[in-house]
Amino acid sequence: DEDESTSPLPDSFDELEPEQIALLLESLPQDARRHAWGLVPAELYADVLVAMRAEARESLLRQFDSQTLDQLTSDLDAETLIELADSLPEEVVDIALARMDDRQRTHYEQSASYAEDLLGRYVDHELLVLPHNSRVRDAERLLRRQVPEYSEHLWLVDRTGRYTGAVAINRLFGAASHQPLAVFYDEELEALSADLTLKEACEQFEMAAVAALPVVSTEGRLLGRMSQRLAFELVHEQHEAQLMASAGLDEDEDLFAPVMRSSQRRATWLGINLLTAFLASWAIGLFEGTLQQVVALAVLMPVVASMGGIAGSQTLTLIIRGLALGQITTSNIMPLLKKELSVGGLNGVLWALVIGVVASLWFDSAAIGLVIGLAIVINIAAAALSGVLIPVLLEKLKIDPALSGSVILTTVTDVVGFVAFLGLGTLLLV
Amino acid sequence: DEDESTSPLPDSFDELEPEQIALLLESLPQDARRHAWGLVPAELYADVLVAMRAEARESLLRQFDSQTLDQLTSDLDAETLIELADSLPEEVVDIALARMDDRQRTHYEQSASYAEDLLGRYVDHELLVLPHNSRVRDAERLLRRQVPEYSEHLWLVDRTGRYTGAVAINRLFGAASHQPLAVFYDEELEALSADLTLKEACEQFEMAAVAALPVVSTEGRLLGRMSQRLAFELVHEQHEAQLMASAGLDEDEDLFAPVMRSSQRRATWLGINLLTAFLASWAIGLFEGTLQQVVALAVLMPVVASMGGIAGSQTLTLIIRGLALGQITTSNIMPLLKKELSVGGLNGVLWALVIGVVASLWFDSAAIGLVIGLAIVINIAAAALSGVLIPVLLEKLKIDPALSGSVILTTVTDVVGFVAFLGLGTLLLV
Numbered sequence: 110d111e112d113e114s115t116s117p118l119p120d121s122f123d124e125l126e127p128e129q130i131a132l133l134l135e136s137l138p139q140d141a142r143r144h145a146w147g148l149v150p151a152e153l154y155a156d157v158l159v160a161m162r163a164e165a166r167e168s169l170l171r172q173f174d175s176q177t178l179d180q181l182t183s184d185l186d187a188e189t190l191i192e193l194a195d196s197l198p199e200e201v202v203d204i205a206l207a208r209m210d211d212r213q214r215t216h217y218e219q220s221a222s223y224a225e226d227l228l229g230r231y232v233d234h235e236l237l238v239l240p241h242n243s244r245v246r247d248a249e250r251l252l253r254r255q256v257p258e259y260s261e262h263l264w265l266v267d268r269t270g271r272y273t274g275a276v277a278i279n280r281l282f283g284a285a286s287h288q289p290l291a292v293f294y295d296e297e298l299e300a301l302s303a304d305l306t307l308k309e310a311c312e313q314f315e316m317a318a319v320a321a322l323p324v325v326s327t328e329g330r331l332l333g334r335m336s337q338r339l340a341f342e343l344v345h346e347q348h349e350a351q352l353m354a355s356a357g358l359d360e361d362e363d364l365f366a367p368v369m370r371s372s373q374r375r376a377t378w379l380g381i382n383l384l385t386a387f388l389a390s391w392a393i394g395l396f397e398g399t400l401q402q403v404v405a406l407a408v409l410m411p412v413v414a415s416m417g418g419i420a421g422s423q424t425l426t427l428i429i430r431g432l433a434l435g436q437i438t439t440s441n442i443m444p445l446l447k448k449e450l451s452v453g454g455l456n457g458v459l460w461a462l463v464i465g466v467v468a469s470l471w472f473d474s475a476a477i478g479l480v481i482g483l484a485i486v487i488n489i490a491a492a493a494l495s496g497v498l499i500p501v502l503l504e505k506l507k508i509d510p511a512l513s514g515s516v517i518l519t520t521v522t523d524v525v526g527f528v529a530f531l532g533l534g535t536l537l538l539v
Numbered sequence: 540d541e542d543e544s545t546s547p548l549p550d551s552f553d554e555l556e557p558e559q560i561a562l563l564l565e566s567l568p569q570d571a572r573r574h575a576w577g578l579v580p581a582e583l584y585a586d587v588l589v590a591m592r593a594e595a596r597e598s599l600l601r602q603f604d605s606q607t608l609d610q611l612t613s614d615l616d617a618e619t620l621i622e623l624a625d626s627l628p629e630e631v632v633d634i635a636l637a638r639m640d641d642r643q644r645t646h647y648e649q650s651a652s653y654a655e656d657l658l659g660r661y662v663d664h665e666l667l668v669l670p671h672n673s674r675v676r677d678a679e680r681l682l683r684r685q686v687p688e689y690s691e692h693l694w695l696v697d698r699t700g701r702y703t704g705a706v707a708i709n710r711l712f713g714a715a716s717h718q719p720l721a722v723f724y725d726e727e728l729e730a731l732s733a734d735l736t737l738k739e740a741c742e743q744f745e746m747a748a749v750a751a752l753p754v755v756s757t758e759g760r761l762l763g764r765m766s767q768r769l770a771f772e773l774v775h776e777q778h779e780a781q782l783m784a785s786a787g788l789d790e791d792e793d794l795f796a797p798v799m800r801s802s803q804r805r806a807t808w809l810g811i812n813l814l815t816a817f818l819a820s821w822a823i824g825l826f827e828g829t830l831q832q833v834v835a836l837a838v839l840m841p842v843v844a845s846m847g848g849i850a851g852s853q854t855l856t857l858i859i860r861g862l863a864l865g866q867i868t869t870s871n872i873m874p875l876l877k878k879e880l881s882v883g884g885l886n887g888v889l890w891a892l893v894i895g896v897v898a899s900l901w902f903d904s905a906a907i908g909l910v911i912g913l914a915i916v917i918n919i920a921a922a923a924l925s926g927v928l929i930p931v932l933l934e935k936l937k938i939d940p941a942l943s944g945s946v947i948l949t950t951v952t953d954v955v956g957f958v959a960f961l962g963l964g965t966l967l968l969v
Contacts, residue, residue, distance in 0.1 A: 118870075126746055128746060129746070132864055132865065132866055133866075135864075135866060136861070136864075136866035136867070136868065136871055137871065138871065138874040138878075249712060252709065252712035252713070253712045253713050254713075256707075256709055256710055256712070256713055261691040261708070261709070261750070277686075278691075278708065278709055279682065279686055279691070279708055280686055282679060282682035282683045282686070283682070283683050283684075283686055315771050316556055316558060316559070318767065318768040318771075320691070320750035320767065337748065337750065337767055338748040340771075341745050341748075341770075341771075341774070344771070344774060344775070345774070348778040349860065351782070352781070352782075352856065352859075352860060353856060353857075353860065355785070355856065356852050356853045356855070356856035356857075357849075357853065358853060358856055358857065362857060364857065364861055364866060364871075364875065365874070365875075365878060368878060368881040368882050368885065369885070371878070371882045372881075372882045372885040372886050372889075375850070375853050375882065375886060376886055376889060376890075378849065378853065379846060379849055379850060379886055379890055380890075382845060382846065382849040383842070383845075383846065383890065383893070383894065385845075386841050386842040386845040386846065387842060387897070389841040389842075389845070390838050390839055390841055390842055393837065393838045393840075393841070394838045397834050397835075397838065400830070400834050400837045400838075401831065401834045404827050404830050404831045404837075405827075407823065407830045407834075407837035407840070408820050408823045408824045408827065408830075409820055410820075410823075410837070410840070410841075411816050411819040411820055411823070411840075411844070411953060411957075412813070412816040412817060412819075412820055414841070415812060415813075415815075415816040415819070416809060416812065416813065416816065419787075419808065419809055419812040420805070420809060422786050423786045423787065423788060423805050423808065425786070426782065426783060426785065426786035426788055427783075427786075427788065427792060427794065429782070430779065430782060430783065431566070431794055434562055434565075434566075435562065436562055436563075436565060436566035436794060437566070438566065440548075441566055441567065441568065441794075444568040444795070445794065445795075448568075448795060448798060448801075451798040451802075452798050452801045452802045452805065455798065455799070455802040456802050456805060456806055456809060459802075459806060460806075460809055460810075460813065463813070464813065467817070523841060527841075
């Protein structure tokens with residue numbers, strides 16, 4: 110790692126996997142990226158582009174000359190074109206389709222009929238398929254002709270193309286050649302519906318813990334398979350999307366996106382946040398008179414707000430994980446609330462004492478200590494409550510709690526904290 | 540999902556996978572969890588416990604009676620005991636070891652000799668191994684006897700047990716029985732070193748995109764394999780750890796951890812945060828005189844701090860992702876800084892104008908608008924700078940930027956924001 114982080118661009122990309130080249134290209138400023146594209150071997154064009162995040166990929170594609178586009182579209186399979194189609198001008202997609210053989214074009218059209226977040230769109234069509242009444246000897250004959258690098262199962266279908274079961278290739282060695290293949294169906298291999306969302310498909314795939322699962326249409330027709338590689342890609346994308354969403358960013362955000370575009374996108378998030386900040390200011394503004402008389406309150410405001418924000422975000426994070434794992438149900442929300450309120454209560458009292466003593470000494474006033482202590486207890490309790498309820502409510506409203514949970518939470522803890530602190534100050538100090 | 544979230548506990552766990560039972564148990568308060576354990580079929584005890592997060596698992600194990608422990612330790616394999624060993628009392632581990640057969644015990648000792656974060660510890664020992672000079676017919680004989688559910692390769696070793704290569708079982712169908720197996724070595728299957736960290740191992744595994752990879756000792760001896768299931772588990776753990784770390788939480792945190800323990804753990808994070816909050820208060824305290832004269836400054840403080848914090852966390856998140864992907868190098872830090880400063884500059888000026896106008900109207904003073912506008916520009920620029928430099932420096936110091944990056948960043952933006960705002964206020968308004 111140490112080496113990598115100081116080394117410049119390699120002289121050639123010949124030794125690298127497409128995924129590695131993609132990461133490298135993404136890490137370069139736009140000009141250097143365009144220049145480095147010249148090092149990519151033509152036969153890897155498609156794979157490298159597929160492996161790149163959309164925004165960086167599009168920054169390259171916009172610069173391609175007709176010769177590069179020609180090379181790119183010369184030999185695309187259905188799966189690759191599906192991944193690239195959104196980034197390509199429509200006429201280029203048409204050219205690529207025209208250059209495909211009929212089988213690939215059918216695959217493409219089938220995949221394209223599924224929406225962007227459905228499994229059916231990303232199905233892998235490379236399969237070893239046999240009629241469901243085949244015998245072991247038919248399988249052996251097929252395997253002698255065609256070595257399937259990609260799969261350890263044979264997939265069986267009936268006359269209408271409906272999936273009937275899969276047989277592990279391993280099982281053939283112990284079998285007699287006249288036996289029907291159906292005897293060896295792998296019971297554990299349940300088909301995935303092409304209508305599953307990618308998130309659902311990943312969950313089912315991981316539970317199954319196999320190298321590939323069959324994917325079927327609503328009518329039960331075998332469309333293709335979901336491979337481990339796809340599952341890994343999707344899991345990473347989902348996690349990355351969650352990480353980026355927590356800062357109001359998109360998973361496809363380019364490290365070197367053009368300044369104007371990047372500014373525009375981030376402005377939205379800053380604008381939303383500004384509204385919540387003005388809300389906090391408004392809460393403070395209610396107590397202008399008090400602040401004028403007891404300036405210590407202004408000095409200590411960040412402590413009250415920040416302790417609430419941190420305590421709340423701990424609860425929030427725990428609940429967001431629980432929601433993602435499907436562990437938060439109506440039957441455990443009450444005990445969870447009770448537990449988080451108890452934890453908040455204990456920590457509230459502990460830190461109220463510490464902060465109260467420090468504030469009393471700092472401003473030489475026991476009353477200030479009392480006011481901030483009470484405000485801390487109130488705000489940490491409110492934080493625990495909000496940390497549980499906000500993400501649960503957002504989930505009910507089908508809004509991703511990882512995206513907006515923390516903005517809403519800190520708004521609540523800011524406003525509650527300032528009102529409690531300055532309100533108590535008005536009552537006890539003025 | 541909708542159904543699941545309102546349904547109570549199922550009557551029986553017979554239909555569920557161990558992973559599903561584990562998630563269910565984790566979602567229950569401690570008493571209900573102990574009660575629900577009675578529904579777990581005895582033959583799934585070990586699998587369910589392995590699938591649980593450590594803290595919840597230990598909450599159950601502490602309550603086990605001797606009969607349950609006896610059932611649990613009656614038939615453990617090396618891989619399972621390795622996963623459970625840290626959660627079990629030493630004498631129970633000894634009992635489990637005593638009840639293992641010699642082969643499993645050897646596997647266990649070998650695995651236990653690797654540290655907790657090394658691949659060697661989690662190696663799967665179920666393998667089909669053949670001498671490197673075997674022929675196709677030897678492989679066929681082996682496969683007729685033993686159906687390997689778990690693997691699609693045969694693993695070849697020399698006389699000293701050193702790994703020489705792997706052959707895809709699929710390849711045997713096209714081969715003549717007298718051919719040496721070594722002819723069919725799968726060139727793409729590179730062995731992983733048992734000394735790799737789990738993070739490194741996952742990266743290499745994903746690049747390879749196969750169902751399993753061989754794992755070898757420093758001397759090249761074949762220890763076992765890294766399976767896809769392990770890779771998925773590890774990837775999820777790493778992502779979960781990152782999510783939880785961002786709120787100062789541990790990945791093993793139990794949803795229903797005992798209140799005392801949970802409070803203690805969270806207290807540390809709150810304490811660290813308190814220090815940074817007092818730092819912000821101290822910065823404000825430098826301007827007590829100004830605040831007394833211009834109370835509007837106290838009202839607007841949260842706006843300055845919060846805009847800096849949000850802008851900074853966007854840059855920080857982008858850089859943390861880049862670091863995780865290995866995309867941030869000494870050669871692109873300068874262009875990145877330049878880009879982020881440009882984005883920050885644009886958004887700084889934009890929001891300075893908006894906020895300046897709002898503040899001027901609110902407090903009926905163009906000077907206040909000017910002061911807050913300038914402070915916003917300064918703080919958003921500081922945020923862009925810190926958002927790039929803080930995570931890069933933390934990474935250099937081998938501190939996880941996902942853990943402490945955001946605390947340090949908001950401290951910087953709070954202090955810079957308050958000093959800029961109140962300092963300019965002192966110069967221009969008093």
